[in-house]
Amino acid sequence: MKSISKAVISRLPRYYRYLGELKEEGIERISSGDLSERMHVTASQIRQDLNNFGGFGQQGYGYNVSYLYDEIGKILNLDKDHSMVIIGAGHLGQAIANYANFEKRGFKVIALFDKNPEVIGKIVRNVEVLDIDGLENYLNNNKIDIVALTLPKEQATKIADTLVACGIKAIWNFAHTDLELPDDVIVENVHLSESLMKLAYNYGEIENR
Amino acid sequence: MKSISKAVISRLPRYYRYLGELKEEGIERISSGDLSERMHVTASQIRQDLNNFGGFGQQGYGYNVSYLYDEIGKILNLDKDHSMVIIGAGHLGQAIANYANFEKRGFKVIALFDKNPEVIGKIVRNVEVLDIDGLENYLNNNKIDIVALTLPKEQATKIADTLVACGIKAIWNFAHTDLELPDDVIVENVHLSESLMKLAYNYGEIENR
Known part of the structure; x- marks a missing residue:
């Protein structure tokens, strides 16, 4: 995985929180547009940020909530006690x-x-x-x-x-x-x-x- | 007083805290250099920020701690209950x-x-x-x-x-x-x-x- 900028890192806890909420609501995927509306962040910012993690967010599919939640958790060092x-x-x-x-x-x-x-x-x-x-x-x-x-x-x-x-x-x-x-x-x-x-x-x- | 930028405003609570500490220690004036050392902010940043308030920080005198503390307090709306x-x-x-x-x-x-x-x-x-x-x-x-x-x-x-x-x-x-x-x-x-x-x-x- 390529290295992720500090600016993106600083936004990850908020993504993590929103993705956690989506998981709790049982939502499995979300488009950058819908996530943008929830988070009051532009869709292009979301795409730029989340595309750092590669492999998700294909056209017409959107993001896999659970996968992205786990990946961000790992980056934030939350997969360890x-x-x-x-x-x-x-x-x-x-x-x-x-x-x-x-x-x-x-x-x-x-x-x-x-x-x-x-x-x-x-x-x-x-x-x-x-x-x-x-x-x-x-x-x-x-x-x-x-x-x-x-x-x-x-x-x-x-x-x-x-x-x-x-x-x-x-x-x-x-x-x-x-x-x-x-x-x-x-x-x-x-x-x-x-x-x-x-x-x-x-x-x-x-x-x- | 000219209008103060958002970036400066966001730094004011920290100045206010340090000036409050100086007051408690009985320090009446401080140079931008000494304040810079305490706050780990460059002296030029301090001069730029605090010169917004005009009238202080003359060469060889430094800042009047108590005055600056009160002025920043007013800007932060802390002079009211x-x-x-x-x-x-x-x-x-x-x-x-x-x-x-x-x-x-x-x-x-x-x-x-x-x-x-x-x-x-x-x-x-x-x-x-x-x-x-x-x-x-x-x-x-x-x-x-x-x-x-x-x-x-x-x-x-x-x-x-x-x-x-x-x-x-x-x-x-x-x-x-x-x-x-x-x-x-x-x-x-x-x-x-x-x-x-x-x-x-x-x-x-x-x-x-």
Whole structure:
């Protein structure tokens, strides 16, 4: 398979979501035109993007939903299981631990950590909240693919150093800060405040029309 | 003030965050060079972006942190209060209701709604969880700027129609779906699964190096 551009890659999760919905609805094939209407993306963009995967989308047939869903899943690395640890077992950490969709896609939460004695020992979706003091030891003795940081920024910065020292290569960061990490550590940020600010800005524009 | 491009606007929340941190650290001015180092953005990009606001960033002085923070805040519409309602009082909804930073920036959660009798009546950060059956009536009798949807996609789609009918113009959507809404309704999506998939993809790339 030829290499796929970053721009296409960044659009794949959305294709994957729509194809998943079509599968759930029992739809086996779809034309680029129909998919275009659903996704509010031009049909030519869809053809350009999906033709990277070759072999589908023939004239008069359309795309094989299930096949394309699986192929995109493979590219997104979703055909493998990923072990995940959540640090910060507050509401946000628990929300993520409880999100069944992640597990369905192979993301298995195997531990939560917190420093608050009131939540340590609690069971969230069959997974125990462990004492943060044992984090380093735990990471050195378990294979963890992804760590989600759902804790305040001051703590996140410190913990991130521990994660790097323990060889963690993928961090899903919800803390309100940009972590300073070596180049071989991947970070995906979810900055909720920035998302809310964008909404506030656009809302202001609408009000002023 | 001349009009500011969309590209600049989309970068403003991040400037706002960094300027806020500088303020907290008691730093009164900063050069584009120092800010560049902190933010990992080129100094010329910073100058281009921030010169939109005029009057700051003179040679040898740098930027006035507090002034710039306030100006950007005004552009982002953060100098006004925004009333917010959260629909879905599960962990994610409660996480958002509890997030003090939002309140500090003028986003006031004034009600949560849920259909689950076990959470209805619960108090989250001084705000009561109300019965979803009363939503329409509530929206018709209160001025709500922003509605956060933190509930499963099947319910989100239905509720979104109610919101539009009640005149809501800004939706912060956490449901795993793209809502179909009129053009004059603003949506800001937070698709956590897509963020996690991006992380999985990039992690796979690192592993394969």
